[in-house]
Amino acid sequence: MSEPDGSPPPDYLRTSYRHVRDPRMQKVLRVQAALGSAIREYLDGQGFTELLPPIIGPVADPGVRGAKQATINFYGREYKVMSSAILYKQMMAASLGKIYFFSPNVRLEPLETASTGRHLVEFVQVDIEEAGATYGDAMRRAEDLVAHVTGRARGRLGKELAAFERRLNGGAAPYERITYDDALRILADHGKEVPYGVEIPWSEEEFLSKQFHEPFFIYDYPRGSRGFYDREHQDRPGILKDFDLLYPEGYGEAISGAEREYEYAKVIARLRETGENPSKYEWYLDMLREGIPPSSGFGIGVERLTRYVCGLKAVWEARPYPKVAGVFSP
Amino acid sequence: MSEPLTKLFMKVASVRSAAAAGRTFLESYPVDEIVQKAKYGKEALYPFSDLDEYGRALLGADISLKQATRFSTLDELVLLPPIFTPKRLEKMTDLGREPYFSDVDLETNIGGFRSRLPLTLASMGSTEVAHSQSPHLGKGAAEAGIPMGLGENIATVWGYATRQKASMPTFKQRLFAYLDHLHGPHGGVVIQQSVEDAFDELWNKVYTDPDVEPFVRKGLVAFEVKLGQGAKPGLGGETKVSREVARELKGKYYFPDDPDKVDQDLYERHSAPGTFTEEILRGQLRSLRNHFPRARIWIKAGPFRDLLPLFRVASQERIDAVLVDGKEGGTGMSPVIALKDLGLPTLACLKRINDARIEGLRAPFVLSGRLFDGGHVVKAIALGASAVAFGRPFILAVGVGGAKGVRNFLEATEVEMRMLISSLGKYRVGDVGQEDIGSLDRHLADALNVPFVYA
Numbered sequence: 001m002s003e004p005d006g007s008p009p010p011d012y013l014r015t016s017y018r019h020v021r022d023p024r025m026q027k028v029l030r031v032q033a034a035l036g037s038a039i040r041e042y043l044d045g046q047g048f049t050e051l052l053p054p055i056i057g058p059v060a061d062p063g064v065r066g067a068k069q070a071t072i073n074f075y076g077r078e079y080k081v082m083s084s085a086i087l088y089k090q091m092m093a094a095s096l097g098k099i100y101f102f103s104p105n106v107r108l109e110p111l112e113t114a115s116t117g118r119h120l121v122e123f124v125q126v127d128i129e130e131a132g133a134t135y136g137d138a139m140r141r142a143e144d145l146v147a148h149v150t151g152r153a154r155g156r157l158g159k160e161l162a163a164f165e166r167r168l169n170g171g172a173a174p175y176e177r178i179t180y181d182d183a184l185r186i187l188a189d190h191g192k193e194v195p196y197g198v199e200i201p202w203s204e205e206e207f208l209s210k211q212f213h214e215p216f217f218i219y220d221y222p223r224g225s226r227g228f229y230d231r232e233h234q235d236r237p238g239i240l241k242d243f244d245l246l247y248p249e250g251y252g253e254a255i256s257g258a259e260r261e262y263e264y265a266k267v268i269a270r271l272r273e274t275g276e277n278p279s280k281y282e283w284y285l286d287m288l289r290e291g292i293p294p295s296s297g298f299g300i301g302v303e304r305l306t307r308y309v310c311g312l313k314a315v316w317e318a319r320p321y322p323k324v325a326g327v328f329s330p
Numbered sequence: 331m332s333e334p335l336t337k338l339f340m341k342v343a344s345v346r347s348a349a350a351a352g353r354t355f356l357e358s359y360p361v362d363e364i365v366q367k368a369k370y371g372k373e374a375l376y377p378f379s380d381l382d383e384y385g386r387a388l389l390g391a392d393i394s395l396k397q398a399t400r401f402s403t404l405d406e407l408v409l410l411p412p413i414f415t416p417k418r419l420e421k422m423t424d425l426g427r428e429p430y431f432s433d434v435d436l437e438t439n440i441g442g443f444r445s446r447l448p449l450t451l452a453s454m455g456s457t458e459v460a461h462s463q464s465p466h467l468g469k470g471a472a473e474a475g476i477p478m479g480l481g482e483n484i485a486t487v488w489g490y491a492t493r494q495k496a497s498m499p500t501f502k503q504r505l506f507a508y509l510d511h512l513h514g515p516h517g518g519v520v521i522q523q524s525v526e527d528a529f530d531e532l533w534n535k536v537y538t539d540p541d542v543e544p545f546v547r548k549g550l551v552a553f554e555v556k557l558g559q560g561a562k563p564g565l566g567g568e569t570k571v572s573r574e575v576a577r578e579l580k581g582k583y584y585f586p587d588d589p590d591k592v593d594q595d596l597y598e599r600h601s602a603p604g605t606f607t608e609e610i611l612r613g614q615l616r617s618l619r620n621h622f623p624r625a626r627i628w629i630k631a632g633p634f635r636d637l638l639p640l641f642r643v644a645s646q647e648r649i650d651a652v653l654v655d656g657k658e659g660g661t662g663m664s665p666v667i668a669l670k671d672l673g674l675p676t677l678a679c680l681k682r683i684n685d686a687r688i689e690g691l692r693a694p695f696v697l698s699g700r701l702f703d704g705g706h707v708v709k710a711i712a713l714g715a716s717a718v719a720f721g722r723p724f725i726l727a728v729g730v731g732g733a734k735g736v737r738n739f740l741e742a743t744e745v746e747m748r749m750l751i752s753s754l755g756k757y758r759v760g761d762v763g764q765e766d767i768g769s770l771d772r773h774l775a776d777a778l779n780v781p782f783v784y785a
Contacts, residue, residue: 066621068534077581108534111543112624195648197616201623223609224616237609272605273613275555276528326540 006117006314013322013329020320027160028318031153032306034160036102038152039126039300042145048128049096053103054088059281061086062274063227065199067107081106084299086229087284089129090260094292100128102302109325116202117314118252120303121323129297135231135241135259138296139177139217142245142255145300146215147173153309166311175245176216180225183208183218199225205252212248219243228270230258231294243298247308254305257298264288360702361726364739368727371738372745401675402774403658404701404709408783410768415755431752436744438759440717441552441651441694442626443518446475447744448707448759452655452698452721453479453522453554453630456487457569457662458498463728465499468508470728470736475516478508479630479653479719482524482556482567483601485532486582487575494575501532502541509545519545520552520628524567525602526582537622546624552650553618553625557611557640558603558632560659560699563673566603568663570596608643615647626650633657633673633699637682638689645691653719654679656699660722676700680713681778684764687714704746711759712767713778 012019019025040050058077060069061084070081085103092099104124113119130141153161154168161168178186184194192204199221200208221230223238230242242258261267267288271278278285306318316322321330355361366374377389421429438448451471454460460467461484471478485501488494499507508519523532533553536542545551558564571579576589576597584600606614618627629644630653631637637654644652656676661669674682676699683695697710698719707718720743727739751759754766768783769775775782 062531063617064621066534066537066623068531068538108538110538110546111540112547195619197619197647198623199620222616224613225620269607269610270613272610273617274528275523275525275604275614277525277602280529325538 005115007115008314008316008322008324008327013316013324013327016321016330024163025317025320027163028306028310028312029320031157031160031310032302032318034157035149035153035305035309036302038149038156039145041152042148043100043126043128046098046141048098048100048130051092051096051099051101053101053127054082054085055104056081057088058283059087060084061227062276063229064107066110070106070108083107084125085127086227086299087281089127089297090229090262090292090295091287093129093131093295093297094287097131098129100126103127103299111326113202114325114327116206117316118202118206118304119325120315120319121325123315123319124302125299126302127297127299129295131293131295133259133296135219135243135257135296138257138259138298139219139243139245140174142243142257142298142300143173143175143215143217146175146245146254149305150309157309161310164310164312166309168309168311172214175214176212178216178218179220180218180222181220186211197222197224202252205246206250209246209248209252210250212246215245215247215254217243217245224273226258228267228273229260231261232266232270241296245298245300247304251304251308254308255298255300257296259296260294262288262292262294359700359722364702364723364726365730367742368730368735368739371741374738374742375745402677402771403675404677404680404706406677406770406774407709407767407778407780408770409705409708409712409750409754409766410781410783411753412755417757417761418755421757429752429757431745431748434748434751434757434759436747436751436759437516438717439694440477440696441518441520441628442549443477443552444516445477445518445717446516447740447747448711448717449476449740449743450520450696450717450719451476451478451724452653452660452719453481453520453556454721454725455481455522455567455569455662456483459662460725461488461498461504463725464504465507466728466732467724467736468504469511470724470733470740472508472511472517473513473733474737474740475512475514476740477518477520477552479520479554480505480522482522482527483569485535486524486527486530486579487569487571490530490532490535494578502539505536505542509542509550512550518550518552518626520554522554522556522630524556525604526579529582533618533622533625537625549624549626551625552628553622554628554630554653555611555614555618556604556630557606558634558655559630559661560633560655560657560673560676561661561664562668563632563634563657564603565665565668565672566601568598568600568665570663571599572596608639611640611643612647615643615649619647628653630655633659633675633679635674637674637679638685641682641686641691641693641695642689645686645693649693651694651696651716653696653698654683655719656680656697658700659698660700660725677774680710680715684714684778704743704750707743707747708750708754708762709767711762712764714764 056079060080060082064083069083072079221240230240233239245255247254303315303318307315436447438445488498489500491502573589628651633656656679657673694716696717697715702723710718727735768781772782
């Protein structure tokens with residue numbers, strides 16, 4: 001984990017057809033499948049409905065750090081490939097209440113992310129949304145889910161994990177909760193100043209994560225540091241009702257979640273933070289104008305979870321055909 | 331009037347009005363002065379012609395004005411050299427000899443970029459007059475070691491990397507005409523994104539482009555949030571495009587004439603001014619920092635009445651530079667009524683910058699709007715600007731001699747600045763201050779808190 005550079009070795013990605021047959025990689029993939037089952041087992045048991053994920057649409061999540069969306073020509077008009085299915089989560093929570101999907105996402109990340117060991121251009125996240133839930137509820141849900149899944153991993157996957165010499169923490173909920181302000185203070189105490197209002201940069205996030213031995217939450221991010229759909233505290237303007245769950249030991253961000261803005265007038269003002277013309281989000285705004293219930297939810301990256309459970313050096317070891325920024329590979 | 335006569339009358343009137351517009355520009359803008367500089371570089375700084383040459387001429391200050399202006403300009407201010415010059419003594423002590431104007435250090439940090447001069451090439455957008463010449467402009471600016479702006483709608487109209495029109499460069503060609511000619515540590519590029527460019531995620535495209543990456547890593551790329559422009563504050567960008575281009579852009583811009591239904595040569599294309607509140611702007615600036623942590627963030631503001639509150643937000647959000655464009659700022663297209671009636675004159679914008687300095691706001695300010703010579707630069711700096719942006723002078727200069735015309739013009743301007751600053755007994759840009767300036771007009775002197783020179 002002390003590897004300063006998480007870049008894949010040259011040519012490694014080009015020959016992924018070979019690596020998938022390594023016994024070690026086969027183990028990783030079996031663990032990944034078992035983690036998927038454990039996630040479904042938990043969510044189905046809690047009354048969630050699994051839906052088919054959207055892949056393309058007129059708009060996708062613009063709130064993704066520096067990454068570009070992939071565009072396809074849809075019969076002469078533009079469609080975006082989902083950078084996240086956030087808008088559809090709100091759509092579906094309004095219908096079925098408690099929903100989730102295993103959502104494939106594409107984010108054309110900046111080249112600098114090729115060396116973080118935590119970024120893939122193509123990945124899958126389990127996207128979870130619950131109508132009527134507060135962000136406190138969503139945090140408890142996230143914690144239960146991670147505790148359940150890591151618990152299952154320690155039990156059922158004990159033998160597989162032994163191969164990775166992995167001692168896995170993460171069973172003992174509730175996890176510690178610190179505010180964004182606390183996180184900045186901890187970093188400042190270690191001589192790492194992060195200016196207020198900015199999402200915690202990747203190297204600082206990794207450092208912070210190394211200070212913990214169990215997963216932990218950072219909550220109440222300031223407005224402007226996150227997507228337009230994270231709801232603002234009514235009595236604390238400028239502070240959002242949102243959170244991240246971070247894995248310990250330097251593995252970093254596991255989950256991002258929030259209570260959602262669902263009121264039309266608030267969303268349209270927040271949308272301007274992206275610099276875009278709100279008309280681009282026509283269907284979404286029409287839906288909000290007609291009214292949807294409040295909801296909260298989060299997304300948990302499957303490859304990052306696998307990396308954490310197996311103790312892998314980089315997230316590209318947790319996908320059979322990884323796509324890393326700037327590297328053309330199978 | 332019979333129909334053919336009406337047509338003839340209209341035609342004559344249109345030629346006359348076009349000629350009148352051209353004549354007004356020639357009369358009111360120092361075209362000749364800039365053309366001479368672009369042709370001859372620093373040789374053009376002395377008012378000799380074929381008739382008078384050195385040794386035969388008798389020269390003195392021109393006391394006339396070309397035209398009475400409707401509002402005050404920087405030309406109503408003069409620089410006030412002193413006889414007692416402690417800073418010149420300091421410089422002499424450093425050098426061990428009398429200092430000359432060539433000893434002035436003009437290097438300036440402009441919004442995170444090192445610039446050889448306190449001067450940048452103002453952002454120019456997709457309008458053909460700037461766009462067609464842009465590769466030469468970029469080369470000239472890069473070779474001179476000053477930052478350059480890339481305005482709105484270039485990629486959306488002319489293509490990011492694939493040409494929309496065979497004769498017109500793409501956004502990337504324009505960008506690399508500049509980046510490829512940088513040498514040494516000076517320069518940097520400032521890229522705007524209109525609401526419509528945002529539709530295509532221009533900034534994300536630039537930030538994830540492997541060709542641009544080395545320049546991002548070196549800190550040579552800034553993104554500029556455009557809050558209006560001098561010639562039309564409160565209105566969006568406007569230009570005219572061909573039917574073919576109009577059809578492609580139809581969904582992204584406002585076209586008063588539908589290119590699918592109306593057949594004409596050119597179509598007005600309007601972009602939205604963008605809606606802001608203080609909260610929206612703050613959110614947008616923070617999002618930018620989050621999304622593009624390695625890019626510098628600039629703001630370009632039109633001549634709005636609430637500049638000072640904007641400066642406060644910029645200062646609190648640690649914006650790298652705020653460029654303010656006065657109402658005399660150039661444009662490829664703007665309604666006459668906007669040119670006439672909208673916004674604060676450049677000098678009034680400079681006054682707001684001065685207020686911001688007095689309040690202790692730290693953001694670097696860049697001033698633009700009909701500024702065209704070394705005197706304008708030094709006066710703007712004396713009143714609190716960190717640097718100045720020129721637009722039209724570069725377009726004229728590039729028209730005269732391509733990239734060489736740009737370099738010549740900059741050479742002349744550089745010598746002007748050196749002479750003026752050294753005359754004030756100063757040898758660093760940062761030492762120029764309010765004490766160096768006086769006003770020819772009493773009201774202006776009071777407003778700017780500088781001496782009325784006749785008092």
